[in-house]
Amino acid sequence: MVLRTPSAAFAAASSRRSILQSTIHSSPRSLLIRRPQSSSLYTFPLQSLRGRQSQQIQIQSPLRQQTRRITNLSEPKNEASSTVATANPVAPKKRFRALRFIWRLTWLSAVGGMAYLTYHIYDSKHPPEQLPADPSKKTLVVLGSGWGSVSLLKKLDTENYNLVVISPRNFFLFTPLLPSCTTGTIEHRSIMEPLRHIIRHKKRAVKYYEAEATKIDAERRVVKINDFSDVKGSVSETEVPFDYLVVGVGAENATFGIPGVKEHACFLKEIGDAQQIRKKVMDCIETATFKDQSEAEKERLLHMVVVGGGPTGIEFAGELHDFFEEDLRKWVPDITDKFKVTLVEALPNVLPMFSKALIEYTEKTFKDENISVRTKTMVKKVTDKNIDVEVTQPDGTKVKESIDYGLLVWATGNAVRNVVRDLMNQLPPQKNSRRGLVVNDYLVVDGTEGIWALGDCSATKYAPTAQVASQQGNFLARLFNSMAKTQAIEEDLYNLDQQMQAATNEDEKARLNAEINLKGRSMSKIKQLSPFEYSHQGSLAYIGADRAVADLNWFGGAISSATGGELTYIFWRSAYVSMVFSLRNRILVLTDWLKTKAFGRDVSRE
Template sequence: AIVGAGAFAYVIYDDRHPENQLPADPSKKTLVVLGSGWASTSLLKSLDTENYNVVVVSPRNYFLFTPLLPSTPTGTIELRSIMQPIRHILRHKKAAVNFFEAEATEIDHENKILKIRDNSDVTGDVKENSIKYDYLVVGCGAETQTFGIPGVEEFGCFLKEIWDAQKIRTRIMDCVEAALFKDQTPEEKKRLLHTVVVGGGPTGIEFAAELADFLEEDLRRWYPEIKDDYQVTLIEAMTNVLPMFSKKLIQYTEDTFAEQNITIHTKTMVKSVDEKYISVSVTKPDGTSELQKIPYGLLVWAGGNKPRKVVVDIMKKLPAQKNARRGLSVNDYLVVEGCEGIWALGDASQTKYAPTAQVAAQQGAYLGRLFNSMARTHSLEADIAYLQSQLAVTPVDAPARAGLEAELEAVGKALSRTKQMSPFHYSHQGSLAYIGSDKAIADLQLPFMKDLFSSGGAATYLFWRSAYVSNLFSLRNKTLVVFDWVKVKMFGRDVSR
């Protein structure tokens, strides 16, 4: 058993340091990929990198498994368990890929130049640079939408990136400790212990649920003094939360939240935020609205997405994009409307599909296959040109000529097959969301699965866990996430800052 385990460990260890990689080839067409999220990482996984001179530009040098991000501020899942270094993915490709940790600042589509900037705190002499590309893939995702509401950026915490999760974590514990500071007034204690989550989409719901678990299973035990004062409120502008789920599952979520003492305020829109209060407009049953002020200690803002500046800038430059809102409008092959040589996918694009990780991953895999097919087309076209030149120039005898003609016909057929790449089609597998107290909801497509998990609950929760673990890209991440769940069951969550 020890020898077996040792051999297994060696295979995994060795796999982390691949050596036999072809060098990057700058003489090939340069394909620049922006981003290291769902869309771009899926593309890189399916792309045959030996066909291009591939360059990846992203401000973070890792892929983040965002579906489990709401579990990280409370410590249910450790951040490193859901991060995978991008170099790990790139080092496993057949041909080397260049990676620059930088932000794309400008796309000059006329001259095919991308401007990039190193935003890190530690930089060398060169901080800004540019890359000449032949093909550009815009997969840089989106940023959190605040609708310009005053105070949200300054006082709210987003939940999109690693640093957001760290900020929320610090803030939760700071609020708890400050509430217990010597001679704190009862009103101030209540305010500090009031967490408000804005946005009844899956991000807001899952974070509120995780926080309620943390409160119930850990904080109330370690801080008995706060158990009656800690309060979680979820605010949503629309008439109900989770619009992508059925009425039955929405009701189930609302009931589960009520059991966990999470208050949901629908038809309530945040208007402004200051250091201690959130001003909201509440629509009453008679249609009139009323302004209210809600004291809060922690505000988590999950109000949806908007395109990044670099995407907005190129949208403004292209007349064909005048109706695009959510991201770059693309055709069925993910080519940016009005701009040859640029593709967009994931949250940076606007298609008829919802901007989810599932859509982004499928688009990335599709685009990888499309680029592989383009490379194969070029190579077959070169073969055809060569065979034709052989037939035209060289004096060949009849059998050799027949052989060349047969080869030409076979290559011609292969070329027409390769060129028949069908447009992108999204296959929806379903939606899942964790709603707290070891319960989840699922809206699945396969009929027997749909029936099995139609009402939500503990079985759906086990399905949610297994689906997420199987979707994690690496064995290392799968192992770490499972260990995190076991650790929380055995020892509870850590309550340090």
């Protein structure tokens, strides 16, 4: 080893600095100073003593007392100021542009979605101040809280009316998902939207009475209502006057006069019905597994019978099959060989509103799932343990049978409510109607003025479905909004006419005349409201085992498609989530589906 004195080391360092400076003066380029054991890169500018632009010296290791290798890099020739390349003069290739774009788009979408969700939640929880009732406005009374009535409330501009809503239930029920509540796939509160959440966000304050309409007096223009309060313990009756009335009370379950149906069958129309079915399913299972139960009694208790081959009956049968296959078979293995589901339909096939291909697909799927489908089978009598049926054979002969059951669900059709039947008896044009209130093309009840009907309580050429009722509600909202605008313009025209008669100046008369013509044209446009015309979007039904069927119409019926299977099931779910009225309910339904997928359905009795 060679030892140097401090003066010698200082002289050597000064010599190296002199060499570096002379190199810079001779060729002002970027210099690369490399230390053998280091790959760190440092850059600093140097000012040329010859007056050139500042260059960059790239140093790959700190200056230390050791030998360094100096490498000159090429200098750009045609630019006065330039950035000199690094050790690799070729720029790195730009990779993964598409992935970076997708990541940024996803990130921005997530931020925007969270912002929208936060605003929507805040807005829904903080309703604005409302205008008080205006005695100069007309009183509009709406009966019911179903699809038709709630669609009307959503779109109606309440600033133009004093609105009163009367319904025995203070919530809207999303009925297409009601069969899912019977087995715990979805909790019942996830498909309920309180009416208060809807009416509290309207411009003018809305009166709501939780009561049942018992009589409509068309001549006196009043509605009699009963308050069935559990707190009061008694029934109180009162009257509500109206200028305009919308009847949307729906329909009740049709029993077709068959003995024993009301006493022994479970219906599927309200939340209470779904809760009753859920309890009774588990009651039958727990009773069947009770000690010393006979084999015949076990088979009866574990036989679930569904009467009605429409969408409601089909979806309930599918949900019941999923409940058994995914949960009951695992937690109650004793019932594996005896649990059975039977669907009874009086018509030749199930789902009569669907295409033939989808009907065949549904029946084949039910056969694969061991769900017995008995068509051309009419129920004649119902007891607490069996139903008497009449089966039409292929040769036309009829055979009577008795079918034992543990649970009987009745999902067959609609019947007219008493309040609707009473109004029909008051009006001569309604005497021959059997389905409900006969209405014209604008949904005005025949024989009345200022009374409209929509939904299942009206008799139209369309099927009594939720889709029809929803479109009728939207139509009436546009009608009432147009009526209010027309009335306002008519008042303005009357005032302008009065001013026209009192005016003496020709210029003032010309101005008033032009304004009258303008408002007249505006009123003619508003009055051009076409009659109600139903636009069928299609039909959906869940058939179990993560499969669904869809008969859809596109572009106003120009294109139709019939599909079935697992992809259709995904579409079925997405369509129903999008149709749920509020963001709150959409989140609750999605959460219930995820919870069921992760943890299964609850097999508790309550």
